[in-house]
Amino acid sequence: MDNKHVAVIGGGLGALSGAIRLARLGFSVQLFEKNEKIGGKVNEVALGGYRFDTGASLLTMPSVIDELFDFAGFNRSDYLDLVPIDPICRYFFSDSSVMDASADKAKMKNAIAQLSTDDVEAYERFLKYAERIHDVTAEIFMFTPIHEFKKLIKPRHFQTLFRLHQIDPFRTVHQSVSRFFSDPRLVQLFDRYATYNGSDPFQAPATLNIIPYIEYGLGGYYIKGGIYRLIDALETVACELGVQIHTSTRVEEICHDGKRVSGVQVNGEKVETDYVLCGADAVVAHDELIDGYQHRSEKLNRLEPSLSGMVFLWGVRAKHQKLAHHNIIFSSDYDAEFKQIFKNQRVPDDPTIYIAITNKTDTGHAPADGENWFVLLNMPYLVPGQMWKKEKVRMRSVVLNKLKRVGFDIMDRIEVEQIYTPEDFSELYASNQGSIYGVSSNSRTTAFKRLPNRSRVLERLYFAGGSVHPGGGIPLVILSGKMAAMLIAEDHASKL
Numbered sequence: 138m139d140n141k142h143v144a145v146i147g148g149g150l151g152a153l154s155g156a157i158r159l160a161r162l163g164f165s166v167q168l169f170e171k172n173e174k175i176g177g178k179v180n181e182v183a184l185g186g187y188r189f190d191t192g193a194s195l196l197t198m199p200s201v202i203d204e205l206f207d208f209a210g211f212n213r214s215d216y217l218d219l220v221p222i223d224p225i226c227r228y229f230f231s232d233s234s235v236m237d238a239s240a241d242k243a244k245m246k247n248a249i250a251q252l253s254t255d256d257v258e259a260y261e262r263f264l265k266y267a268e269r270i271h272d273v274t275a276e277i278f279m280f281t282p283i284h285e286f287k288k289l290i291k292p293r294h295f296q297t298l299f300r301l302h303q304i305d306p307f308r309t310v311h312q313s314v315s316r317f318f319s320d321p322r323l324v325q326l327f328d329r330y331a332t333y334n335g336s337d338p339f340q341a342p343a344t345l346n347i348i349p350y351i352e353y354g355l356g357g358y359y360i361k362g363g364i365y366r367l368i369d370a371l372e373t374v375a376c377e378l379g380v381q382i383h384t385s386t387r388v389e390e391i392c393h394d395g396k397r398v399s400g401v402q403v404n405g406e407k408v409e410t411d412y413v414l415c416g417a418d419a420v421v422a423h424d425e426l427i428d429g430y431q432h433r434s435e436k437l438n439r440l441e442p443s444l445s446g447m448v449f450l451w452g453v454r455a456k457h458q459k460l461a462h463h464n465i466i467f468s469s470d471y472d473a474e475f476k477q478i479f480k481n482q483r484v485p486d487d488p489t490i491y492i493a494i495t496n497k498t499d500t501g502h503a504p505a506d507g508e509n510w511f512v513l514l515n516m517p518y519l520v521p522g523q524m525w526k527k528e529k530v531r532m533r534s535v536v537l538n539k540l541k542r543v544g545f546d547i548m549d550r551i552e553v554e555q556i557y558t559p560e561d562f563s564e565l566y567a568s569n570q571g572s573i574y575g576v577s578s579n580s581r582t583t584a585f586k587r588l589p590n591r592s593r594v595l596e597r598l599y600f601a602g603g604s605v606h607p608g609g610g611i612p613l614v615i616l617s618g619k620m621a622a623m624l625i626a627e628d629h630a631s632k633l
């Protein structure tokens with residue numbers, strides 16, 4: 138053995154990003170995924186004549202994907218057709234007003250003016266403020282493994298450290314958004330961005346106002362054919378580079394001698410490797426895969442998981458001209474919705490409903506007279522006492538009734554259906570308490586408390602994915618895989 142063997146746990150995007158980079162750097166990589174196919178929370182299903190993405194539906198920061206292809210020596214545009222989405226999202230407010238949000242500044246200002254002329258100028262100021270947060274934080278918080286002291290203390294980071302007061306960490310997202318916008322509908326719209334990493338706008342620090350800049354400043358995208366095409370493309374690249382992918386193969390244990398990892402156990406047998414890159418949820422991995430570190434597990438279990446969700450996939454035999462590719466039907470009281478989710482950890486009475494219909498852009502995803510609805514509700518992470526089997530039946534009728542009230546009566550038009558609850562997310566992707574973005578960012582210190590990309594307890598063990606730095610969402614998990622792979626490569630080089 139030439140000391141360059143790596144076992145990668147899980148076939149999610151963080152793991153794939155790490156596996157591809159390591160293979161490109163000359164490591165021999167074996168990737169183990171417990172499910173029948175790779176992709177993790179980026180997944181797809183076909184039901185009858187309808188095709189659905191079952192997880193991620195909106196792509197931001199496409200440059201992160203381009204960089205991964207470049208690093209691997211491939212050209213992204215040969216594999217993936219990224220389509221800018223306009224409007225990025227159609228918002229339906231509880232007073233029956235509707236607004237199309239767009240990355241096109243003129244269109245967006247016009248749409249805001251229809252709701253509130255006073256807030257047009259506020260939008261300009263808000264975008265500048267969000268861009269400033271991006272400029273100050275992106276390099277350190279998104280592109281640097283911040284738990285690595287030596288990497289943090291670089292001359293190019295000093296300027297950022299001195300500007301940290303500009304990132305608005307002491308107010309919540311909601312407090313800050315409310316200072317810019319006078320119209321409560323716009324406050325609700327911009328509050329929503331905290332949910333992009335699974336957090337509560339009424340608790341999360343206003344630093345998360347970076348997210349609207351990422352969406353409106355850099356754009357929101359769809360991948361022609363469906364978001365799952367990203368996984369197909371990365372699988373092709375990984376295989377071309379020699380990554381051996383083992384699906385339907387659960388890693389049962391991360392083997393170690395108390396100091397350093399020595400491989401993984403699959404099917405009762407040890408696969409010896411020099412490094413392990415864990416792309417499975419790191420909290421669950423400490424609970425279930427790493428023996429002998431109970432204290433570490435207990436500490437990690439104190440981190441608050443992110444939002445979970447309930448998803449309805451509905452093949453609807455009807456056409457709705459009033460719906461766009463992405464749609465949000467807001468609840469009437471956002472504060473109450475998030476209190477019920479995060480404080481009471483229960484299903485919200487009046488959930489905000491997100492609907493993505495990819496056949497608005499990809500006509501082949503549904504029959505000519507139909508639409509493929511992916512419907513997502515924010516839900517609490519799993520705690521004892523919740524009853525998801527009952528809740529999914531109850532929420533189905535709550536959602537269908539609310540849709541009917543706002544003019545989309547699809548009750549008798551649903552031809553095919555599949556429902557996912559937080560229990561399903563936990564089961565399918567082994568995510569911590571069914572969370573869909575890893576750890577929440579509901580406190581000012583979460584960015585630092587989130588798990589590092591290098592294990593604190595075992596040498597030669599590294600982590601990627603939504604539960605570790607820099608957090609959840611497609612671009613960030615791809616960056617986590619980059620950080621973990623670079624740490625492995627550097628550690629390996631230093632030992633030669």
Ligand SMILES: Cc1cc2nc3c(=O)[nH]c(=O)nc-3n(C[C@H](O)[C@H](O)[C@H](O)COP(=O)(O)OP(=O)(O)OC[C@H]3O[C@@H](n4cnc5c(N)ncnc54)[C@H](O)[C@@H]3O)c2cc1C
Nearest residue numbers: 147149150151171177178193194195388417602603610611
């Ligand atoms: C409903 C939903 C909507 C979302 N919407 C968006 C969106 O619009 N935009 C966006 O950017 N992001 C979105 N996200 C988040 C995004 O999909 C995730 O952050 C990202 O895909 C997670 O990647 P990951 O690397 O953490 O791996 P995961 O996707 O969590 O995959 C981990 C993999 O590891 C496997 N695994 C676990 N344990 C083991 C083991 N012991 N052995 C072998 N394999 C194992 C699991 O089966 C799984 O396949 C959404 C997620 C969900 C669920």
